[in-house]
Amino acid sequence: MNQTAYTTYIEESNFFVEVYLDPFNKRIRVDDYRGNIQFVLKRVEELVQDQHAEKLIVKGRSNDFMILMENGLQPEAVVDRFFLGSDAFFFSKFYSQDRKKNDHWITEDGMIHSIYQLDPTMEKNFPPKEYELKKADENCAAELSTLYRQVFQVYPTPLHDPEYVKKTMEDGTIYYVYFHQGKIVSAASAEINFFYKNAELTDCATISEHRKYGLMKMILQELEGELKKRGIFCSYSIARSLSFGMNAVLFQLGYSYRGRLMNNCYIYDKLENMNMWVKNLATC
Structure with a gap:
């Protein structure tokens, strides 16, 4: 098939x-x-x-x-x-x-409970000066694909293909990335529905050795700013239910948990549940 x-x-x-x-x-x-x-x-x-x-x-x-x-x-x-x-x-x-069937549901319920015990106030992160935040263009497509291959053994969309990445950009998806020593080490995108005025923050990936500086929070905040400029205030993100870090990032950015999609897609290394997080950008 x-x-x-x-x-x-x-x-x-x-x-x-x-x-x-x-x-x-x-x-x-x-x-x-x-x-x-x-x-x-x-x-x-x-x-x-x-x-x-x-x-x-x-x-x-x-x-x-x-x-x-x-x-x-x-x-x-x-x-x-x-x-x-x-x-x-x-x-x-x-x-x-x-x-x-699912073996992780109760564990994931506990994770959501733990995340809601976190301090929701977020300190402003300033990564070391060697990190440079930029909006990606088509010239970044090949390197973005390399990043996604490196972080995800399996991914639900063909981001390992640079031509697919270029196509998403042509269709209006916005990518922001962090460069370190000239190489992309962290990235995320906003996939915009221009008719219904909503956007999914997605394709979040950071190489493991660069995860201690809060790069993803900064990228997502930058994407939110782009959305607000375009009059798009409904922002949502679907995170792997077993990833404490990504779910915690969304909570601390002011997103609210809105349910879980069971056995939703093949991502990381298997079929996984995905948590829904939603934010009204008009209130911030």
């Missing part, structure tokens, strides 16, 4: 749906829809069978909450103000017993 993920648009007489087909992660995600939600779900479940997907994700609207529940989907997370100020509920349905 072709492992390349892609978006497809289906329009029929009584509905429209935007679907992200993701064979590598064995999932299908409904990113947008209009019209008759029952027909949308029927058509999407046909795609699930065709693609042999193990998980369906639907970014649902609040007025469809009960209909989604009635059709066997369960809410896993919420993003405040995702749809031009209205909340998005991430509903899921599983199609294999193994995909629904």
Whole structure:
């Protein structure tokens, strides 16, 4: 099977749906829809069978909450103000017993509890002067790919391919990076939905020996500043549930925990749960 993920648009007489087909992660995600939600779900479940997907994700609207529940989907997370100020509920349905099982859930619950005991006030970090923060351009694509290969054995999108990185930049994704001695050692991006005015802070990676200086916090703050300049105030991030450090960074940056996506994607070295964190940039 072709492992390349892609978006497809289906329009029929009584509905429209935007679907992200993701064979590598064995999932299908409904990113947008209009019209008759029952027909949308029927058509999407046909795609699930065709693609042999193990998980369906639907970014649902609040007025469809009960209909989604009635059709066997369960809410896993919420993003405040995702749809031009209205909340998005991430509903899921599983199609294999193994995909629904998880051994880390209780541990991850404990981690969230521990993170909420941290001091939420954040000291301003100033890394040593050898570190230089810059906005990345297409000339950085190859080195960004090298960084992601170095940090992640497995990643849910093909960031190991410089051409894919360039394509994301062309589509409006913003990357900020830290250079150390001329090499990129830390990076993150803001993937912007220009229509609904939201952005996902994602692709966060720092080489292990450079993690003690709080580089990621500085990069994410810089990305937030870029988003605010563009009038985008709904910012969210999906972090590996087993990564205490990344979840703690988001908490200390003022993000609020909004749920967990079970067995959501292949990242780092296996299929993992992912925590949802959300921030209203208009309040800061």
